[in-house]
Amino acid sequence: MSDDESTIRDLVLRWAAAVHAGDLDGVLADHTEDLVAFDVPPPDDGVRGLDAYRGIWPPFFQWQRSGAVFEVVELSVTAGVDVAWAYALLRCGTAADLAAHPSNRLRLTLGLCREGGGWRVAHEHHSFPLR
Amino acid sequence: MSDDESTIRDLVLRWAAAVHAGDLDGVLADHTEDLVAFDVPPPDDGVRGLDAYRGIWPPFFQWQRSGAVFEVVELSVTAGVDVAWAYALLRCGTAADLAAHPSNRLRLTLGLCREGGGWRVAHEHHSFPLR
Numbered sequence: 100m101s102d103d104e105s106t107i108r109d110l111v112l113r114w115a116a117a118v119h120a121g122d123l124d125g126v127l128a129d130h131t132e133d134l135v136a137f138d139v140p141p142p143d144d145g146v147r148g149l150d151a152y153r154g155i156w157p158p159f160f161q162w163q164r165s166g167a168v169f170e171v172v173e174l175s176v177t178a179g180v181d182v183a184w185a186y187a188l189l190r191c192g193t194a195a196d197l198a199a200h201p202s203n204r205l206r207l208t209l210g211l212c213r214e215g216g217g218w219r220v221a222h223e224h225h226s227f228p229l230r
Numbered sequence: 231m232s233d234d235e236s237t238i239r240d241l242v243l244r245w246a247a248a249v250h251a252g253d254l255d256g257v258l259a260d261h262t263e264d265l266v267a268f269d270v271p272p273p274d275d276g277v278r279g280l281d282a283y284r285g286i287w288p289p290f291f292q293w294q295r296s297g298a299v300f301e302v303v304e305l306s307v308t309a310g311v312d313v314a315w316a317y318a319l320l321r322c323g324t325a326a327d328l329a330a331h332p333s334n335r336l337r338l339t340l341g342l343c344r345e346g347g348g349w350r351v352a353h354e355h356h357s358f359p360l361r
Contacts, residue, residue: 135306135317137337141359144304144319144335173275175266177341177352179313184341186266186353188275204275206268208339208355210308210315221308222317224339226357228272 103178107211107218111174111185114220119169121160127153129220131212136223139205167193172204183211183218203227234309238342238349242305242316245351250300252291258284260351262343267354270336298324303335314342314349334358 100108110129117125127149136146138155146152163169173188190197191205210222231239241260248256258280267277269286277283294300304319321328322336341353 137317137339137357137359139360141361143333143359145337177313177343179343180311182308182310182313182315184313184315184353186268186341186355202274206276206355206357208268208341208353210317210339210341212308212310222315222339224317224337224355224357226268226337226355227360228268228274229270229358229360230272 100176101178103183103213103218104176107176107178107183107185108174110211110218110220111176111187111209112171115169115171115187115189118156118159119163121163123153123156123160126156129218131214131219131221134221134223137225138223139225139227165193167191168197169205178211178218181213183213185209185211231307232309234314234344234349235307238307238309238314238316239305241342241349241351242307242318242340243302246300246302246318246320249287249290250294252294254284254287254291257287260349262345262350262352265352265354268356269354270356270358296324298322299328300336309342309349312344314344316340316342 132149136152170190171187176185187207189205206226208224209220211218212221263280267283301321302318307316318338320336337357339355340351342349343352
């Protein structure tokens with residue numbers, strides 16, 4: 100694994116830990132001002148910009164605090180010289196959700212750009228398989 | 231727009247046209263053997279490899295032939311030296327689907343790598359917003 104892949108892997112795992120912990124600053128720490136995120140629910144054309152992205156988290160944090168998990172079970176990073184992408188599969192749900200459907204996964208894809216000395220997330224796509 | 235961004239933009243639009251036309255060779259033309267795709271439906275852990283990816287299309291082509299559209303309404307490409315990603319929003323549905331919910335969008339994210347002289351898709355993520 101290259102140093103960049105390792106750096107991005109750590110970034111994604113820190114982000115996931117911050118999501119589970121309800122740490123808003125941690126969730127936003129490595130994102131661009133103009134990111135475009137396709138979240139699980141609407142808006143249909145995506146969440147545009149860091150302010151809008153900030154707004155999606157409080158209700159999700161409340162749900163996590165009700166006893167839900169947010170656990171990365173697979174993470175793959177492809178890092179180039181200046182652009183990278185990553186995908187991950189996560190266990191995400193309450194104990195009841197996971198008991199009812201143990202194999203269900205949140206699918207996550209990230210698009211990143213090198214900025215200064217580090218990497219920033221400029222695109223995110225979150226979804227569950229549609230049954 | 232850089233030459234690489236223009237090349238990838240053309241690749242995605244060719245792929246979308248092939249999806250709508252039911253042209254399986256066209257759909258597969260620019261993908262890696264080991265791609266990982268998160269399709270709208272299960273499998274929960276994704277579609278792994280080109281043979282599995284080939285298998286998802288015949289039922290989708292049949293649905294497109296019933297009168298569904300597959301139209302790119304927004305496409306953004308971020309291309310680096312050797313790695314790139316893109317996201318797109320598409321109108322995707324039958325006339326009845328689109329009449330019932332005009333703003334609904336298929337969200338598409340692609341992860342690409344430069345191979346030889348061209349670009350190949352190594353990751354795809356397709357989803358609709360979950361209501």
